[in-house]
Amino acid sequence: MCPAFGGLRVLTRIEGSRVCLVADQGCLYGLTFVSHFYAARRSIMSPELMNVQISGGTMIDDVRFIIEKIAEDPAVTFIPVVSTCVAETAGIAEELLPEKAGNAVVKLVRLPAFQIKSHPEAKDVAVSTLLDRFADFDKPKKDKSLVVVGEIFPVDAMAIGAVLQRIGVESVVVVPGTDLDDYRTAGRAEACAVLHPFYERTAAIMKENGVGIVTGNPVGAGATAGWIEAVGQALELDMETVRRVAGEEREKAAAVIESFSGHAGKVIVAGYEGNELPVVRLLLEAGHEVPYASTSIARTSLVEKDHQLLSMLGTEIRYRKYLEEDKAAVLQYGPDLVIGTTSLDSFAKEQGIPAIYYTNNISSRPVFFAAGAGTVLGMVDGLLRKKQVFREMKEYFATLP
Numbered sequence: 001m002c003p004a005f006g007g008l009r010v011l012t013r014i015e016g017s018r019v020c021l022v023a024d025q026g027c028l029y030g031l032t033f034v035s036h037f038y039a040a041r042r043s044i045m046s047p048e049l050m051n052v053q054i055s056g057g058t059m060i061d062d063v064r065f066i067i068e069k070i071a072e073d074p075a076v077t078f079i080p081v082v083s084t085c086v087a088e089t090a091g092i093a094e095e096l097l098p099e100k101a102g103n104a105v106v107k108l109v110r111l112p113a114f115q116i117k118s119h120p121e122a123k124d125v126a127v128s129t130l131l132d133r134f135a136d137f138d139k140p141k142k143d144k145s146l147v148v149v150g151e152i153f154p155v156d157a158m159a160i161g162a163v164l165q166r167i168g169v170e171s172v173v174v175v176p177g178t179d180l181d182d183y184r185t186a187g188r189a190e191a192c193a194v195l196h197p198f199y200e201r202t203a204a205i206m207k208e209n210g211v212g213i214v215t216g217n218p219v220g221a222g223a224t225a226g227w228i229e230a231v232g233q234a235l236e237l238d239m240e241t242v243r244r245v246a247g248e249e250r251e252k253a254a255a256v257i258e259s260f261s262g263h264a265g266k267v268i269v270a271g272y273e274g275n276e277l278p279v280v281r282l283l284l285e286a287g288h289e290v291p292y293a294s295t296s297i298a299r300t301s302l303v304e305k306d307h308q309l310l311s312m313l314g315t316e317i318r319y320r321k322y323l324e325e326d327k328a329a330v331l332q333y334g335p336d337l338v339i340g341t342t343s344l345d346s347f348a349k350e351q352g353i354p355a356i357y358y359t360n361n362i363s364s365r366p367v368f369f370a371a372g373a374g375t376v377l378g379m380v381d382g383l384l385r386k387k388q389v390f391r392e393m394k395e396y397f398a399t400l401p
């Protein structure tokens with residue numbers, strides 16, 4: 001997956017936004033294709049950039065022309081100019097672009113893959129660029145207000161909102177989202193809960209502007225209580241209420257985890273979403289063995305707490321992984337279940353091992369609090385109970401002439 005996709009996913013979903021993509025034609029083809037599938041079905045406009053234009057010195061004029069064309073639509077209020085890998089497009093000079101065109105603010109977002117190595121990290125670049133340009137950091141902070149950073153399943157957003165309301169949080173915005181105003185409001189938050197560990201630049205820009213950072217996420221019993229208490233402390237809420245709610249949520253999550261603890265298996269988790277380690281933590285909490293986990297992102301400061309804990313509990317963790325490493329882990333550990341990328345899943349199934357696609361099965365279901373623990377562990381439990389079926393299937397196909 002081209003890393004720039006992550007940034008396009010964030011940028012194309014914003015209401016009133018229309019991307020001007022500064023990339024060569026091959027990249028444009030692939031990126032519009034994946035954006036229409038996995039982001040928003042919005043037009044992406046681009047100057048024609050073949051070798052002749054890139055080397056001919058007209059590129060910046062062509063980009064400016066397309067920006068003007070996009071701005072002819074009065075409904076467009078934001079034009080992200082996304083530059084990608086080719087040296088000339090990556091090095092485009094921001095000062096040569098207009099700051100405004102028609103009704104739209106124009107902003108350059110640089111997403112070259114030689115610098116931004118994975119699509120989660122490209123999301124971080126897009127979000128931090130938007131905050132840098134739009135956030136109202138210079139306005140007074142709003143009392144008891146929180147910005148939550150991370151793309152989350154809608155049910156998780158509702159669950160987070162309900163818990164935050166119970167502990168006394170008065171306003172919450174979630175980024176990345178579809179409303180540019182949320183990025184403005186984010187600058188007035190007192191604290192920022194960074195749910196996923198690849199939002200390192202975003203956390204840094206919030207911190208620089210006096211916003212308190214809460215790390216971690218409410219996945220699993222202990223972490224759920226810890227996260228609620230950390231939010232309470234960051235916003236200086238009534239800690240008696242916060243501890244009571246944290247205790248209740250811990251008990252609910254613990255009860256769900258306990259209900260799935262009788263049927264443990266050996267699971268390998270190998271996604272590319274950057275949010276794999278909390279899932280591993282949940283599986284370990286439920287008694288599963290997770291000898292190996294991998295992700296596409298780098299080892300960041302935000303991942304450190306999970307890294308230390310999971311390593312101590314025996315999970316070998318690979319960052320910026322290669323498919324070959326994941327395949328070697330399947331052969332080395334012989335898991336009962338693989339939650340991986342499509343290529344790894346095919347490989348695991350060839351060995352008769354049940355395997356599911358991480359993105360479609362984990363990132364598209366709730367994972368937070370007791371309800372999230374129930375859906376993830378319920379799915380894993382069901383798959384582990386069917387592992388014999390996969391073995392029989394493999395044996396059956398092996399008997400065919």
Ligand code: SF4
Nearest residue numbers: 002004027084085113
């Ligand atoms: S060359 Fe760069 S921008 Fe183009 S598809 Fe490849 S990684 Fe993406």
